[in-house]
Amino acid sequence: VDAVTEPWWTATRERRLLLQRCPACATVQHPPRVVCTGCGQGAPAWVEAAGAGVVDAATVVHRPAHPELTPPYVVARVRLAEGPVVLTNVVEGPPDGSAPAPGTPVGLRWRALSDGRHLPVFAVNEETTWTSN
Numbered sequence: 840v841d842a843v844t845e846p847w848w849t850a851t852r853e854r855r856l857l858l859q860r861c862p863a864c865a866t867v868q869h870p871p872r873v874v875c876t877g878c879g880q881g882a883p884a885w886v887e888a889a890g891a892g893v894v895d896a897a898t899v900v901h902r903p904a905h906p907e908l909t910p911p912y913v914v915a916r917v918r919l920a921e922g923p924v925v926l927t928n929v930v931e932g933p934p935d936g937s938a939p940a941p942g943t944p945v946g947l948r949w950r951a952l953s954d955g956r957h958l959p960v961f962a963v964n965e966e967t968t969w970t971s972n
């Protein structure tokens with residue numbers, strides 16, 4: 840956590856997922872940066888993500904990166920409706936434990952951390968019907 844990401848982490852205490860939107864060129868970006876990746880101007884403004892996205896890529900992890908994570912779990916790149924891609928976990932994925940396919944619609948959920956902050960994770964939309972083949 841640093842001066843750039845501190846507002847982002849603070850918002851997770853209220854389960855709000857913030858993105859940055861450039862007032863000059865309207866580029867929406869994540870993770871937080873000092874300058875806009877679109878035009879290079881400083882001081883992008885904070886906006887709140889709606890929480891909808893689609894899976895860009897996903898994989899099942901069987902060996903956890905941290906001891907507190909229980910494998911297997913799904914690590915995914917999720918493209919938000921606002922445009923940015925976030926590296927996250929997909930919970931409540933396909934019932935067979937496989938990784939959701941690219942293009943699968945997902946919605947924002949939160950995983951509580953011990954210090955009151957939260958990590959944004961995503962769940963496959965309830966209306967998704969799985970095809971068995």
Ligand SMILES: [Zn+2]
Nearest residue numbers: 861864875878
């Ligand atoms: Zn810009």
